[in-house]
Amino acid sequence: MDTTALSRTELLQVADAVAREKSIEPEEVLEAMEQAISKAGRAKYGAEHDIRAEIDRKTGAVHLKRYREVTDEIENETTQITVKDAQASEPGIEAGQFIIDELPPIDLGRIAAQTAKQVIVQKVREAERQRQFREYKDRVGEVVNGIVKRNEFGNVTIELGRAEAMMRRDESLPRESFRTGDRVRAYIYDVREELRGPQIFVSRSHPQFMAKLFAQEVPEIYDSIIEIKSVARDPGSRAKIAVISHDSSIDPVGACVGMRGSRVQAVVGELQGEKIDIIPWSADTATFVVNALAPAEVTKVVLDEEQGRIEVVVPDEQLSLAIGRRGQNVRLASMLTGWDIDILTEEEESRRRQEEMRQRSQMFIEALDVDDVIAHLLVAEGFVSLEQVAFVPVAELATIEGFDDEVAEELRVRARNHLAELDRKSEERRRELGVSDELAKLPGLGAQIVVKLGESGIKTLDDLGDLASDELTELLGDLADGLSDPDAIIMAARAHWFDDEDVAAPDDSATDAATPEAEAANGATGAENSVA
Numbered sequence: 001m002d003t004t005a006l007s008r009t010e011l012l013q014v015a016d017a018v019a020r021e022k023s024i025e026p027e028e029v030l031e032a033m034e035q036a037i038s039k040a041g042r043a044k045y046g047a048e049h050d051i052r053a054e055i056d057r058k059t060g061a062v063h064l065k066r067y068r069e070v071t072d073e074i075e076n077e078t079t080q081i082t083v084k085d086a087q088a089s090e091p092g093i094e095a096g097q098f099i100i101d102e103l104p105p106i107d108l109g110r111i112a113a114q115t116a117k118q119v120i121v122q123k124v125r126e127a128e129r130q131r132q133f134r135e136y137k138d139r140v141g142e143v144v145n146g147i148v149k150r151n152e153f154g155n156v157t158i159e160l161g162r163a164e165a166m167m168r169r170d171e172s173l174p175r176e177s178f179r180t181g182d183r184v185r186a187y188i189y190d191v192r193e194e195l196r197g198p199q200i201f202v203s204r205s206h207p208q209f210m211a212k213l214f215a216q217e218v219p220e221i222y223d224s225i226i227e228i229k230s231v232a233r234d235p236g237s238r239a240k241i242a243v244i245s246h247d248s249s250i251d252p253v254g255a256c257v258g259m260r261g262s263r264v265q266a267v268v269g270e271l272q273g274e275k276i277d278i279i280p281w282s283a284d285t286a287t288f289v290v291n292a293l294a295p296a297e298v299t300k301v302v303l304d305e306e307q308g309r310i311e312v313v314v315p316d317e318q319l320s321l322a323i324g325r326r327g328q329n330v331r332l333a334s335m336l337t338g339w340d341i342d343i344l345t346e347e348e349e350s351r352r353r354q355e356e357m358r359q360r361s362q363m364f365i366e367a368l369d370v371d372d373v374i375a376h377l378l379v380a381e382g383f384v385s386l387e388q389v390a391f392v393p394v395a396e397l398a399t400i401e402g403f404d405d406e407v408a409e410e411l412r413v414r415a416r417n418h419l420a421e422l423d424r425k426s427e428e429r430r431r432e433l434g435v436s437d438e439l440a441k442l443p444g445l446g447a448q449i450v451v452k453l454g455e456s457g458i459k460t461l462d463d464l465g466d467l468a469s470d471e472l473t474e475l476l477g478d479l480a481d482g483l484s485d486p487d488a489i490i491m492a493a494r495a496h497w498f499d500d501e502d503v504a505a506p507d508d509s510a511t512d513a514a515t516p517e518a519e520a521a522n523g524a525t526g527a528e529n530s531v532a
Contacts, residue, residue, distance in 0.1 A: 002059040010246045012060040018124060028127040030055050035489075038063060044106055048078045051103070060460040064103040070095050133198035137191045143212045144202065148182045158184055163200060171203035173236040173272050185270065187212060204271075205235035213270055214241065218256055226252045229281040232335035235273055240332045241293060242281040253278045279336070285310070291340065292333035296322035299346060316345045360384060367418045368411060377402065390415035423447045435459045444489045449479050465494040 012026075015033065019026040021079030028524040037053035041064050046050060048069040049118075067081060070086045074094050085094045091101070122305040146158035154169030156178050167186055178184060186202035187209035191502055203209060211228045226245050231285045245252040256278045257264050264276055276293075282288040286301040289310055300313035321332050322343050334341045344352070357379050364375035367386055381400050383389055384397060389397070389411055397408035426447035438461050440450050456475050457465050467475070467485040477481070483489060 021118065024124070024127045024131050029124060031095050031123055032122075032127070037064065041103065041106060045103070048076075048079070051080045064106060065099045066102075066103055068099045070097050070099060082334055103237045114258070119215070119430075125456060129198045132200070133191065133193060136163060136188065136198075140188050140191055142188050142427045143185060143209065144181065144188060145185050148178045148180055148184055148200075151180065153176050158186065158202060160200070162254055165200040165206065167202045168483065169200070171205050173204050173274075175236065178206070178274055205233065207233050207239075210239060210267065210271065210276070212502045214256060214263075217266050218258070220245075220250060221249055221250075225250060226255055230336050230338075232332040233274075233333060234328055236272055238275045238277070238328055238332065239271075240277045240279055240336045240392070242288070242336055243291070244281040253280055277332075285337070285339065287335065289337050289339060292336045293329065293341075296329065298322075300349070307340075309342060311342045311344060311345055311349075313344050313349045316347055317344065319345050320443040333462065338514045339394060343385070364389075368414045369416075370411070374411075386415045390419055415493075426451050430454055433459065438459065439464060439493070442489065444484055444492070446479075452476055452479055461493045465490060465497065 012030075015026050015029040018029045034053045034087050036054055037055075038051055041051040041053060042049060045066070050069075050182045052065055052067060054063045054065065055061070056063070058283055065223050068081045069084075070083055070093055070141045071080050072083060074082060077124065083093070083095050086097075086099050090099065118394070130144070144160055144165070148156055149159045149164065150157040154172070156167040156172065158165045158167060165186070165188070166303055167184075171189075172178075172187075178349050184204075186204050188200060188205050190201040191198065208231065211231050212231060214228065215221045218226065221228060221243075225247050226243055229242045229244055231239065231241050240257070242411055243252040243256055245255070255263075257341050268274060268276060277290045279294060282291060286304060289301060289312065290298045293312065293314075296314055298312050298314055298357075301426050302311040302313075304310065312322070321329070324332075324365070330343055345465045356519075357376075360383075361372060361375040362385075364370060364371060364378050364383075368375075368389070378389065383392075392412070394408045394412065397411065398404060400408075404409075427449045433451065435450055435454040436459060437461065439445070439453070440447075442461070442464075445453075453459075453464065458467070458475070464472075466492060469490055471478040472486050473483070474488060480486070
């Protein structure tokens with residue numbers, strides 16, 4: 001590459017041609033040429049020199065110049081010059097400015113030309129990647145069509161016209177293979193800059209790929225009449241999609257299925273036969289979970305909002321259908337609804353309920369010294385603990401069939417006496433275990449919890465403060481349900497660690513009192529007081 005071999009206008013024409021071919025700005029190509037010529041200039045005149053090439057944007061003329069900074073103190077004689085020496089050639093120049101010397105055009109040799117070409121190619125490639133990043137960074141969430149360029153051990157490189165995308169092996173569908181030249185449709189889920197340049201990542205297993213395919217096949221979704229609320233996929237096998245219609249006259253499930261299933265079959269065909277359950281979404285959690293478990297029938301639903309779990313009771317013959325092959329149906333329903341789902345048969349649920357009633361009745365019989373009839377009545381009315389009986393209003397307790405105010409008050413007294421006896425025994429056990437008073441007085445910890453901590457070796461505030469919240473709840477087991485906020489309790493145990501930080505450092509005035517003059521004054525005062 002010889003800069004003198006190209007006419008000035010030809011240089012600009014080459015820059016324009018490369019820019020058009022790579023879809024980048026001509027200015028970026030010219031800047032790459034300038035850097036290449038600058039590098040060749042430094043190779044000829046010395047790498048220590050600050051040599052810069054400039055290409056005139058109108059005429060294409062190439063100017064090679066050496067820059068020397070005007071400074072008061074010289075640190076590098078090659079790139080700097082003193083103010084005095086600089087003013088000898090250019091009067092009035094000041095520190096911080098540059099002395100610029102024009103250099104003759106260079107005739108690049110074969111090696112220098114090859115080096116310059118490499119610089120230009122590298123810079124143009126970088127500019128091309130930046131153009132790709134700018135173009136695709138705002139296209140995350142789109143479905144694109146491309147042609148397979150390479151397939152390396154399942155990692156597929158897809159050509160998207162002026163850019164390339166990567167589809168990793170785990171982002172394609174199982175048993176799906178691609179050959180060079182195959183057309184493929186995929187979902188852009190990430191565009192990010194890496195060391196090797198901007199990378200576009202696409203997927204065919206992403207849940208939103210299915211949602212976008214439905215949006216292409218169902219005009220009502222594209223027009224926002226029907227909304228896809230959530231999607232759950234077991235890629236290549238089965239999927240569930242929850243939809244809702246914002247127009248009461250349009251059935252969301254029917255619209256997505258299409259005439260004779262034409263719309264859903266188009267999506268199934270693209271996803272290699274993946275079975276799709278289309279489910280009506282509901283704002284009522286119980287209804288939504290029942291819909292999500294289709295085609296299984298549900299007879300009862302029990303929500304536990306604190307734990308984020310839901311128990312579903314199904315007929316015995318529906319159990320395998322509700323769970324699905326290898327748990328697929330209940331797993332997809334859980335992903336779709338965002339709830340942990342436990343499935344029980346009617347027989348299991350009845351047996352468990354009877355066992356819970358038996359245990360609670362036995363607790364009331366032993367603690368309150370009552371017969372099984374009264375205990376069963378308390379359980380049937382929803383009482384599950386002694387605290388509820390001890391502190392419930394008499395009037396509420398007296399509403400139970402067969403109870404009056406006298407019976408209700410007697411039950412409250414017995415419950416409170418039993419709780420007090422438990423607290424007394426827990427206090428004795430706490431002292432026996434050596435649990436500190438400070439830990440026992442910590443708000444939020446009941447007497448039984450304190451004893452459990454002591455039995456586990458947690459006897460001081462420091463011991464409790466060293467625990468994480470999940471360690472505390474795991475250590476307490478069933479008693480952890482009595483903790484309102486494990487994190488707050490642990491932070492309260494750690495509070496004394498920070499007490500020393502609140503103590504202010506000694507004031508300078510206090511130090512002044514220790515000077516000889518101050519000591520003398522104090523001594524004189526002391527003498528006067530003693531005389532007095």
